Amino acid sequence: MVPRVIFGRGSFNQLGELLAPNRLNNQAPFVYLVDDVFRTEINITSRIPIAYDDKIIYVSTIEEPKTSQVDELVEDIILTSKERPSGIIGIGGGSILDLAKAVAIMLNNEGSSEDYQGWDLVKHKAVYHVGIPTISGTGAEVSRTTVLTGPTRKLGINSDYTPFDQVVLDPELTKGVPKQQWFYTGMDCFIHSVESLNGTYLNAFSKTYGDMAYQICKEIYLDGSLTKKDAQDKLMMASWHGGMSIAYSQVGVAHAMSYGLSYLLGTKHGIGNCIVFNYLEEFYPKDVKLFKKMLDKHDITLPTGICRDLSDKDLETMINVALSLEPLWENAIGKNWKKTITSKKLKELYLKM
Amino acid sequence: MVPRVIFGRGSFNQLGELLAPNRLNNQAPFVYLVDDVFRTEINITSRIPIAYDDKIIYVSTIEEPKTSQVDELVEDIILTSKERPSGIIGIGGGSILDLAKAVAIMLNNEGSSEDYQGWDLVKHKAVYHVGIPTISGTGAEVSRTTVLTGPTRKLGINSDYTPFDQVVLDPELTKGVPKQQWFYTGMDCFIHSVESLNGTYLNAFSKTYGDMAYQICKEIYLDGSLTKKDAQDKLMMASWHGGMSIAYSQVGVAHAMSYGLSYLLGTKHGIGNCIVFNYLEEFYPKDVKLFKKMLDKHDITLPTGICRDLSDKDLETMINVALSLEPLWENAIGKNWKKTITSKKLKELYLKM
Numbered sequence: 165m166v167p168r169v170i171f172g173r174g175s176f177n178q179l180g181e182l183l184a185p186n187r188l189n190n191q192a193p194f195v196y197l198v199d200d201v202f203r204t205e206i207n208i209t210s211r212i213p214i215a216y217d218d219k220i221i222y223v224s225t226i227e228e229p230k231t232s233q234v235d236e237l238v239e240d241i242i243l244t245s246k247e248r249p250s251g252i253i254g255i256g257g258g259s260i261l262d263l264a265k266a267v268a269i270m271l272n273n274e275g276s277s278e279d280y281q282g283w284d285l286v287k288h289k290a291v292y293h294v295g296i297p298t299i300s301g302t303g304a305e306v307s308r309t310t311v312l313t314g315p316t317r318k319l320g321i322n323s324d325y326t327p328f329d330q331v332v333l334d335p336e337l338t339k340g341v342p343k344q345q346w347f348y349t350g351m352d353c354f355i356h357s358v359e360s361l362n363g364t365y366l367n368a369f370s371k372t373y374g375d376m377a378y379q380i381c382k383e384i385y386l387d388g389s390l391t392k393k394d395a396q397d398k399l400m401m402a403s404w405h406g407g408m409s410i411a412y413s414q415v416g417v418a419h420a421m422s423y424g425l426s427y428l429l430g431t432k433h434g435i436g437n438c439i440v441f442n443y444l445e446e447f448y449p450k451d452v453k454l455f456k457k458m459l460d461k462h463d464i465t466l467p468t469g470i471c472r473d474l475s476d477k478d479l480e481t482m483i484n485v486a487l488s489l490e491p492l493w494e495n496a497i498g499k500n501w502k503k504t505i506t507s508k509k510l511k512e513l514y515l516k517m
Numbered sequence: 518m519v520p521r522v523i524f525g526r527g528s529f530n531q532l533g534e535l536l537a538p539n540r541l542n543n544q545a546p547f548v549y550l551v552d553d554v555f556r557t558e559i560n561i562t563s564r565i566p567i568a569y570d571d572k573i574i575y576v577s578t579i580e581e582p583k584t585s586q587v588d589e590l591v592e593d594i595i596l597t598s599k600e601r602p603s604g605i606i607g608i609g610g611g612s613i614l615d616l617a618k619a620v621a622i623m624l625n626n627e628g629s630s631e632d633y634q635g636w637d638l639v640k641h642k643a644v645y646h647v648g649i650p651t652i653s654g655t656g657a658e659v660s661r662t663t664v665l666t667g668p669t670r671k672l673g674i675n676s677d678y679t680p681f682d683q684v685v686l687d688p689e690l691t692k693g694v695p696k697q698q699w700f701y702t703g704m705d706c707f708i709h710s711v712e713s714l715n716g717t718y719l720n721a722f723s724k725t726y727g728d729m730a731y732q733i734c735k736e737i738y739l740d741g742s743l744t745k746k747d748a749q750d751k752l753m754m755a756s757w758h759g760g761m762s763i764a765y766s767q768v769g770v771a772h773a774m775s776y777g778l779s780y781l782l783g784t785k786h787g788i789g790n791c792i793v794f795n796y797l798e799e800f801y802p803k804d805v806k807l808f809k810k811m812l813d814k815h816d817i818t819l820p821t822g823i824c825r826d827l828s829d830k831d832l833e834t835m836i837n838v839a840l841s842l843e844p845l846w847e848n849a850i851g852k853n854w855k856k857t858i859t860s861k862k863l864k865e866l867y868l869k870m
Contacts, residue, residue, distance in 0.1 A: 165519065165520050165522060171720060367525055369754060376725055394721070398721050402725075
């Protein structure tokens with residue numbers, strides 16, 4: 165879990181103060197990984213407290229984070245810094261936050277990041293790292309994973325060293341999020357809560373967090389009675405609570421199948437989850453109904469037919485990526501999930517999408 | 518915040534495994550501070566994973582924790598250990614958890630614990646410390662304070678070094694709690710949520726945690742439809758969430774006045790809060806009504822007339838302790854609290870109790 169969090173509108177202004185005691189020396193920079201949509205957002209960039217050899221690296225998030233991208237960032241940082249960085253600060257959505265976590269780990273661990281995809285494979289503590297979400301929903305700010313697409317799979321680096329040392333939750337930073345992205349990313353949180361609350365791994369810890377995320381998502385995406393500011397504040401908390409809920413349980417069918425889409429087609433995580441979840445009535449009947457109402461209320465039209473023209477070989481690849489995520493299926497269906505979740509079953513589902 | 522938490526029935530059995538990597542060497546013991554009600558509870562004591570020079574110190578919790586008690590424990594541990602301990606593990610209710618946090622801090626900081634009562638006065642990182650609650654409600658397992666009665670005041674050591682490094686939430690450990698204590702300590706949590714939710718310091722972070730604690734308390738103490746096990750599980754989470762809620766806001770009138778009672782009369786925190794809260798209709802009208810229903814439903818009779826025979830001097834002492842807790846009053850009433858909260862006002866209230 166994240167040991168230090170600050171919350172509040174304008175709390176981003178405290179960043180310099182938070183970082184200062186963690187500067188190792190004047191040669192060891194803080195490196196900021198910033199979503200490149202902010203390249204021209206003076207209001208954000210001018211408030212990044214650069215000093216000494218600190219640097220900002222703008223990162224495109226058009227694609228999902230890759231292990232090769234992590235390795236390149238790490239090499240670049242090592243080559244251009246006089247000393248190992250004092251810290252890595254991610255400012256952006258789930259992709260940037262995951263990259264920041266992965267880069268911080270890989271600065272202190274040998275080899276390629278793909279060697280660490282899995283559970284508890286990281287040997288050394290990560291470099292001090294800070295997460296500052298600018299969009300709410302992924303839960304990446306609180307999770308103990310960093311989901312990466314590698315050469316053979318899409319899988320997280322799950323470890324006790326993955327979570328951020330410090331998180332800054334400033335809802336004001338989310339005010340510029342485009343509507344579609346606000347919807348898709350918020351639905352990531354809704355789906356986290358649904359998958360956690362309906363999973364066989366559920367316990368009282370995950371349930372109370374999941375309940376809270378679920379209620380807030382309904383309040384924001386269905387009731388719609390909150391002011392814009394209150395909705396921003398609350399969605400940031402829903403993202404956090406949804407992340408906490410799955411940290412102590414697991415995600416389910418939508419995430420497993422969406423990882424398949426993302427691996428093969430590069431579909432971004434938020435929209436990928438939505439495309440899949442829309443066809444999961446048999447697993448989450450009540451909540452897929454609610455989801456359809458939300459789509460409707462916000463005039464969101466999902467892409468269709470994205471798997472229709474795939475070759476059998478591509479479909480097989482996608483299905484194998486999805487099926488390989490055993491803990492997700494076990495959580496969703498139970499220990500005997502292999503009886504009902506077959507290649508044939510997933511093919512039918514994917515072909516609907 | 519607490520960086521590592523495990524949750525679940527039976528999770529206490531994982532303690533040995535959790536501690537092992539944190540043992541500094543064979544001469545540096547783990548020291549267990551255990552509520553002495555467990556002295557004869559073989560089911561608990563036999564599962565404490567003692568090795569090398571590790572030791573168990575049983576501590577009476579008939580009185581609230583004192584700065585002098587912390588200093589004595591620290592001296593005793595230093596005198597009887599070959600090296601500075603690898604860790605301090607508290608197993609008990611709020612008093613034990615607060616003692617464990619304070620002892621861990623004072624093993625690495627000079628002077629007396631009374632020098633550190635206040636905000637952010639601790640200079641050095643505490644010894645590794647683990648909290649294992651055996652009763653739910655105080656939120657001491659998650660808070661960044663450790664409330665101590667010193668020679669001149671009752672006030673916490675509030676610091677970034679105070680929170681536990683590891684918490685074990687095993688609801689099974691709460692099954693032997695006597696009914697009255699279950700009620701009073703659970704009400705500590707209820708009152709945390711009420712004071713946070715009705716305070717001027719409230720923000721979306723505290724609100725979502727406070728809402729959750731509040732709802733669970735109502736479910737347990739009013740609806741009463743949960744199984745015994747579910748109620749134990751959920752109350753443990755309510756305590757956690759209530760603690761998180763006040764960590765990012767503040768407590769209010771009941772806590773300020775109850776600290777006064779406790780300082781002068783030694784009233785235990787849980788029952789002290791209840792005695793005070795019962796007379797706070799003008800501050801928390803809806804929730805004092807709910808509280809009275811809970812008292813009724815569980816056949817709890819609170820002591821009465823405890824301040825009736827106090828001398829004016831004693832009353833004044835008590836009132837001064839309560840009034841000195843400025844952030845609590847500011848949260849409860851607002852910046853201009855001094856206009857309405859006077860010595861006279863508090864005297865009237867105390868004399869009702």
